Amino acid sequence: MAPSQATDAFPAAGACAELLLADNKDAVYGSELKNLLREVLERGCGAHLLSQLLPELAALSSLLYHALSIGMQQPGQTLGEEFCDVIRVTKPVSGSVAPVRLRRHALWLACAVLPRYLTARSQSGWKNLSHLTRTPRERMELQLRLRQEAAGAAAAATAVSTTDGSEGSQHSSKSRVAVLKPQRLLQQLDRVVSKLKAMGTWIENDVFPASFEFSLACVQQWGAHAHLAAFYVFAQYLHLAKRIANIQQEKKLRQQEARAAAGTSHQQSEGVSVGNSRQARRKCALCLGERVSPAVTPCGHVFCWECIVGWCQKNKAECPLCRQETHPQQIKCVYNYA
Numbered sequence: 001m002a003p004s005q006a007t008d009a010f011p012a013a014g015a016c017a018e019l020l021l022a023d024n025k026d027a028v029y030g031s032e033l034k035n036l037l038r039e040v041l042e043r044g045c046g047a048h049l050l051s052q053l054l055p056e057l058a059a060l061s062s063l064l065y066h067a068l069s070i071g072m073q074q075p076g077q078t079l080g081e082e083f084c085d086v087i088r089v090t091k092p093v094s095g096s097v098a099p100v101r102l103r104r105h106a107l108w109l110a111c112a113v114l115p116r117y118l119t120a121r122s123q124s125g126w127k128n129l130s131h132l133t134r135t136p137r138e139r140m141e142l143q144l145r146l147r148q149e150a151a152g153a154a155a156a157a158t159a160v161s162t163t164d165g166s167e168g169s170q171h172s173s174k175s176r177v178a179v180l181k182p183q184r185l186l187q188q189l190d191r192v193v194s195k196l197k198a199m200g201t202w203i204e205n206d207v208f209p210a211s212f213e214f215s216l217a218c219v220q221q222w223g224a225h226a227h228l229a230a231f232y233v234f235a236q237y238l239h240l241a242k243r244i245a246n247i248q249q250e251k252k253l254r255q256q257e258a259r260a261a262a263g264t265s266h267q268q269s270e271g272v273s274v275g276n277s278r279q280a281r282r283k284c285a286l287c288l289g290e291r292v293s294p295a296v297t298p299c300g301h302v303f304c305w306e307c308i309v310g311w312c313q314k315n316k317a318e319c320p321l322c323r324q325e326t327h328p329q330q331i332k333c334v335y336n337y338a
Contacts, residue, residue, distance in 0.1 A: 015235030017285045017321055018084045019249055023238055025080030026065075034061035055120035062113050074099050084288060086249045100247055108245035126189040285321060286311060294334040299324040305333060 037057060042050050050057070070076040075087040076099075088100045227240055237243040284291045286307035293305040297319050303311075311320055312328050319326045 015251075016232055018086065018251075018288070019231075019235065019238055020320075021286070021288070022078070022080035022084040022086055022249075025083050026078050027080075029069075029079050030062060030065045033065050034058065037061050037064075052124075055117055055124060058120065059113050059117040063109065066109055066112075070105055076100055076102075076105055081249065085252050087252055088247050089250050090246050091248060097250070104245050104247060108241050108247050111241035111244050112239065122189075122193045126193070294337045295331050296334050297324070297326045298330050299326070302334065302337070305331075 069078045089097045090100050231238050236248050282290050284304045291304050294302050295305040295308050296302050299319050299322050301321050309328050317327050
């Protein structure tokens with residue numbers, strides 16, 4: 001192997017477990033960062049305002065996690081990918097494997113975050129962002145007016161608004177002019193979302209016959225299942241954003257790099273490869289370390305006892321490799337297993 005070749009393609013049979021583990025680790029770390037940001041914003045902005053900014057919170061936490069973990073240095077790895085010893089590469093149509101540049105990382109991050117944010121914000125309503133364009137005084141006046149309208153005291157609302165004085169009226173008029181354009185823009189976005197929903201309903205009900213039972217949600221689900229099936233076959237592109245940005249994940253071959261740089265003999269490399277293959281067979285697919293207290297599932301896969309029991313208790317009761325139903329009482333310890 002040439003010294004410049006630093007990666008080796010995953011075999012499709014064993015790659016999915018490590019890629020899924022890396023993605024699961026990233027999800028756990030991202031969730032922890034999101035909870036920390038939630039606590040900070042709740043103390044600074046209040047629970048009421050934070051409840052209206054949940055889509056922004058999810059997008060901000062995802063951007064911060066990937067920007068801080070990947071960074072500017074090469075190779076750009078998230079914490080989950082570093083845990084599984086996976087690096088990101090790109091394979092042009094003509095050319096060798098190359099590291100992923102910052103622009104491609106930015107494209108992937110935009111494709112991963114923006115669609116989720118736009119979908120979540122459209123569902124909760126763009127008009128909720130209008131609270132950010134108002135001053136604290138305007139928010140207090142709005143809450144007071146809503147309470148008075150709910151109580152049916154319209155006359156009291158006009159009386160309270162006239163007691164602010166001339167300076168207050170001038171300040172409120174200027175602030176209304178300042179926030180007029182953002183509020184109109186948010187209202188237009190809500191109208192666009194409602195029109196798109198009406199168009200989707202029209203396509204489902206009027207364009208296709210009732211016998212087809214056509215649904216845009218079903219089409220989206222079929223596409224997601226097809227993409228996931230392609231991932232399990234080829235062990236590449238777990239998420240659609242990585243397919244769009246042409247970012248692949250491959251395994252680092254540090255030991256082979258060291259042997260190639262030191263110029264070891266072919267026989268020594270064969271002996272080391274045999275030892276590595278034996279050591280790889282002793283690895284647990286969950287912790288990626290050497291198995292401690294081996295335990296076997298009904299499907300025949302071997303893991304660490306604590307790893308597989310903890311997996312079945314915290315997650316769905318199934319084998320993490322083949323997804324066969326596995327309960328903790330069905331797991332058996334294996335002694336003298338090499």
